[in-house]
Amino acid sequence: MSRFPHVRIGDDVRAQEQLLSEHCGIETLQLVVGGSMGAQQTYEWMVRFPGRVKRAAPIAGTAQNTPHDFLFTKALVEAITSDPGFKDGEYSSNADVVDGLKRHAGIWAVMGFSTEFWKQEVWRALEFDSKEAFMEGFLEPYFTAMDPNDLLCMAWKWQRGDVARHTGGDLAEALGRNEAVTRIVPINEDMFFPVRDHEYELELTPHATIRVIDDLLGHLALFGVAPTYIGQVDRYLQELLGEDV
Known part of the structure; x- marks a missing residue:
């Protein structure tokens, strides 16, 4: 395992796309959603396959990892x-x-x-x-x-998650490719991905709005142990799925 090659978020998404298209016959995705590194994958889907993603909800993660x-x-x-x-x-x-x-x-x-x-x-x-x-x-x-x-x-x-790899380092150009109706969903007490980092990327992402999860656990609210966490996620996703695309 020590000699296992480095892989990127983009490799994950390429494998997912191949599985969906070649083995499941699925070309259009009604919703791509994920938390933390799953949010990085969601952004990768939005930028790499923009015409195929109808709705997207990156939760507690950014399109470009921060210093x-x-x-x-x-x-x-x-x-x-x-x-x-x-x-x-x-x-x-x-x-x-x-x-x-x-x-x-x-x-x-x-x-x-x-x-x-x-x-x-x-x-x-x-x-x-x-x-x-x-x-x-x-x-x-x-x-x-x-x-x-x-x-x-x-x-x-995680360290190298960055959709701007597709556009020579230009994050605005990369996020500008997005065609999905998008909910950017930070957690208000998250110390990895604070709300302001999501708000910065929100300004660069077409068709996007923000909904903030209120949870004292911080980033690891993603464990879903707080009784109010899942309800907030469900509400925001139901709202998103109710939108015409």
Whole structure:
């Protein structure tokens, strides 16, 4: 796995398109939707195949990765690769890299959840009696079960998500290709993809409006554990699907 080639968001979308067109016979998509890196894929669909996407809803993710998120992801990578058990990617199992994966989880705790999540002790609603118990009982097991090289593959892809690769670096030109009726959907407490980053891309995206999800969890509201999160997503998607295209 350490020698697995780098892949990009565009590679994901090319594979999806090939599956849909060649194996399922589907040429027109009524809605493309995804969260986080799924939002990056949604933007890729909008720009790469504009005439085939009727509606689009990127949730908590941007069309062009930001310098902040590039540096954050670099820290996530180094948390794993600095573990001696990583052995340049030639470990025997994820258990060999458990210390690095725990550090990886700790960084996610700082940025994946909002400051208000920790300040208001929202983890108590998830039936944990301390922030340490939440880390040990939820976030650390979530990440230590994962394959380190797989996480690094996704991190490299996330860092380089950028639809402007299609237009020589011109983001406005790339997003200007969009023909889909679009809802850009940030999460108000997201520390990776703040609302202002979505608002900037909104101004460059034809046929787009914005709807903001209110959730104290921040980016990891995408886990869908808050009782109000799914209802907001459903409402915005139903609204979008009700529009004529």
